[in-house]
Amino acid sequence: MDKKDIRKRLVAYTETEKELLAPKNQAASMEYEYFPFFISEGGQKVYRYTFEKHLESALKKDFPYTHFLESSQVIILKHARHSYTPFHTHDFIEMSYVYSGCVEMIINNENVVLKQGDFCLLDTDVIHRVLETSEKDILINFLMKKEYFSSQMLRRLASNSTISQFAVDALSESQKHDQFIVFEALNNEFLLDAIEGVLSHYFDPVGDSHEVINAYMIIVFSELLRSFQKKKSQESKKANQxxxxxxxxxxxxxxxxxxxxxxxxxxxxxxxxxxxxxxxxxxxxxxxxxxxxxxxxxxxxxxxxxxxxxxxxxxxxxxxxxxxxxxxxxxxxxxxxxxxxxxx
Missing domain, CATH: 1.10.10.60 (Homeodomain-like)
Incomplete structure (x- = not known):
């Protein structure tokens, strides 16, 4: 699958998007309805998303890559355009990437606007939601099991102190998880190539695609950290800190x-x-x-x-x-x- 094929796949309407654009009497059935929920201290209805339920749902859709999904620790989903996501938490680490357009989220009661090329890395148990998106807003969500950040992964990211610590915190059962990091990386060609490499091997897998995806993800996290450090450095210099x-x-x-x-x-x-x-x-x-x-x-x-x-x-x-x-x-x-x- 080349870059043109990936672009076509992301722009093409999913079944959910087709239902959302259909007459009002044909409302789409949104996946969050199948998850349990709780009422937060602020009186919000908050759904509890789990990796296993997302995997179960993906397997039911009978994708061409279903067999590959069964052994994957990463699920990649495109957020349905013309829809919103209610307040929810999850038991996995989520990386959201704005492929095109602009996406507004509320994370820990903070309004966060993600532009094209932005990434948001969300820890477990963070209460957040995605506001309604439009035709041009393509948001890709990477759902990653906590185990995906294995000791081997952390060793390979040894120099990436911010993300390594983030992953260590996510693995801690006693840690109160309420972290998120936003990365701005619009003009990073290495990062874009790595993301497209991940998508290519995910949607059209071959025998060694799991290993290839892992290698691409190392590049993704390394480039995100480089972008993060550059931004922090510039901000510190401006503030003389x-x-x-x-x-x-x-x-x-x-x-x-x-x-x-x-x-x-x-x-x-x-x-x-x-x-x-x-x-x-x-x-x-x-x-x-x-x-x-x-x-x-x-x-x-x-x-x-x-x-x-x-x-x-x-x-x-x-x-x-x-x-x-x-x-x-x-x-x-x-x-x-x-x-x-x-x-x-």
Whole structure:
């Protein structure tokens, strides 16, 4: 399925949309009617959406990709144009993407307007609704099981601190979930290509489509984070405020040789003051963060190259081999050699 086919599929009327556009005496039966509901503290009727019920509903529609759906941890749905979604929560993580038009939502009693190219990542148990959409408003919803953010997924997103923490919170049974993040990414071609890749393999799956979708989703989340960090950085600079993302980005790019004194000088801070700021925002010392970055890079080289371990140690900036082996074992509970063997 190429980009033209995806566009045709998204613009084409679904059966629900056809019913909504039919004479009033042929009102469409909306799926939310099949979910249980509760009354919120504010007196709102709030439906409880579940991943399993959405999956059950999708399987009944006998899509050509039904067999693929049975083993999927992601459900992709197009919001029906000319309709609204009542207040609801869900037990899954939802990523909403405005393919075209403009969509207005109410999230935690806050009005949120999503424009073309915007994404909204919603945690579990967030009370929200979508206001009525028009002909040009195409909203795509990605419903993801909490288990989809497995430990493996989190490791692959190790540098993506915002989304990783978001996913960790979503996995916590005791956490009160009321988070959402809006990303503006209209002109990000990498992101658009990744989304179209996901849709292509979802609507027209082949044998390895699950793995391909997972790879595309890593790109999606990575690009969303990059967009988020860029926006936060710009906002902080305009307000002349401290933003930890800029510091961490600099450390990531210069981890081989940067020192606390150098980073402090680069950003115009006293070293001791910067050290306290880093610990306050990250919960780790400057040295610990640098060591984490070095070990992450070493692990990537062990996984994706055949370089000798001694050469990898040099490449990531360690001079003391014994110290590296000690820190690597503390982090991964394996020696570098055993770590590489475990990946074969």
């Amino acid at each position: 401290f933003y930890i993302g800029d510091i961490l980005d600099y450390m990531e790019k210069n981890y081989m040789s940067c020192t606390l004194k150098e980073v402090a000088h680069e950003f115009g801070y006293n070293p001791s003051y910067l050290s306290r700021l880093i610990h306050k925002h990250v919960g780790k010392s400057f040295i610990s963060i640098i060591q984490d970055i070095k070990l992450q890079h070493a692990a990537l080289l062990l996984k994706n190259s055949t370089l000798p371990i001694e050469q990898i140690i040099q490449q990531v900036g360690y001079k003391n081999l014994s110290f590296f082996y000690q820190k690597f074992h503390e982090r991964y509970d394996l020696s570098p050699n055993d770590y590489r063997k475990a990946l074969i």
